[in-house]
Amino acid sequence: MNANHYDLLIRGGTVIDGSKAPRFDADLGIRDGRIAAIGDLAGASADETLDAAGRIVAPGFIDSHTHDDQALLGQPAMAFKVSQGVTTVIAGNCGISAAPLREGMALPMPLTLMDTPDTPRFTRFADYLQALRHRPAAVNVAAMVGHSTLRATVMGDDLDRAATDAEIAAMRAHVEEAMQAGAIGLSTGTFYPPAVKATTEEIIEVSRPLSERKALYVTHMRDEADRVLEALDETFRIGRALDVPVVVSHHKVMNRANHGKSAGTLAYIRESMRHQCIGLDCYPYTAGSTMIRADRGMIEERTLIASSEPHPEMAGRELADIAAEWGVDRAEAARRLQPGTAIYFLMDEADVQRILAFDETMVGSDGIPVGDKPHPRLWGTFPRVLGHYCREVGLFPLETAVWKMTGLTARHFGLQGRGSLQVGHHADVVIFDAATISDAASYAQPTLPAQGIDAVIVNGLVTWRDGAHTGARGGQVITRGA
């Protein structure tokens, strides 16, 4: 083997290495799926060379918050992620995971959202990870087990109550199995009906197997509106009781009366960080998206229908227009459209910017890979942070923007050998044009790929190039501590 020969050589680019350090000019040599050299490689040869002159060469982006559990198997090209420069996704968020499930069991909302008729049922977490290894997707995945999924598996459809001691023990056994299989943590979604009645104590007792491994507790909190501070308090209490790091998912403050509250939530987060390990993520939009809800707090502002099982023809339309057309109020229209997903304009731009700019905030899309009219965050999150919020608004330097989607995320989620460009690390790389990178996806046209991304490399394989997928599927399953 010639030490001066590489599988892939990226020439003439400007490296932003994912550590927040200032950029520098360097070539990058890749061999056997790893970064083999960074520096002046003028004399080197390679099987394939990419010209990166005038471009940024950065670590592949890590999507800290996804619902890609089923899509990784059903849509393994993962174009909606790869096209943005994403090379790794964290799955199993908001209490929802693809395993463990019982054969033939009916799933409650919102678990049904990600489910497709041809999705296999994995009774053990190990079986899910094994399926991903057998049929690799185009991106790497690290997965968590979801508390709502555990509740549905153990408690059936009798979910509108706290779990009994026996049920808690059964859920804990599933968590232990998931941990042994390599899950990186557990997520909850106490905002959602299947887990609303779960007590703090239930969550702590179910999550006990996290403690000895220092695995993550990640949460879509009980409340992101009037009682957001109490919800943060519960989250931190659980983290301390288990002595594990916590991640507050898609941090936001919803509803007009709460606009501006992020100043207080961030101050509380920062203060609490002095005593325990806390992370948070955020997507760069003022609208959220989740299952169709009929409660006033959710639909009092502009609401767009993203998908509806009984009325697929209403995808992309305003709830208010549908209600008027049907001659009913919005709540009734929402009920008739269920089950499905909607987009809710409940946040304030100043809060979004304050949270995004907070130094410890990671970027996570929370994209829902379902239907033709998804929230544009599914295709646009990462280029939107780099183009709109970094270049146009000037919220932070490019080095910081990249760090929020690479090095910081790898640190919080314990992803070793990824998230920064270093010799020996996995060769997950994105090459982009800092002057033109932008999100094309909009609420009206949500599935347009980003602009300004030249190439995306996953474990050394060129997976996206010049606006097209190469068909490569080199994603790996990342397990805790691996």
Ligand code: ZN
């Ligand atoms: Zn969520």
Ligand code: CU
């Ligand atoms: Cu989510």
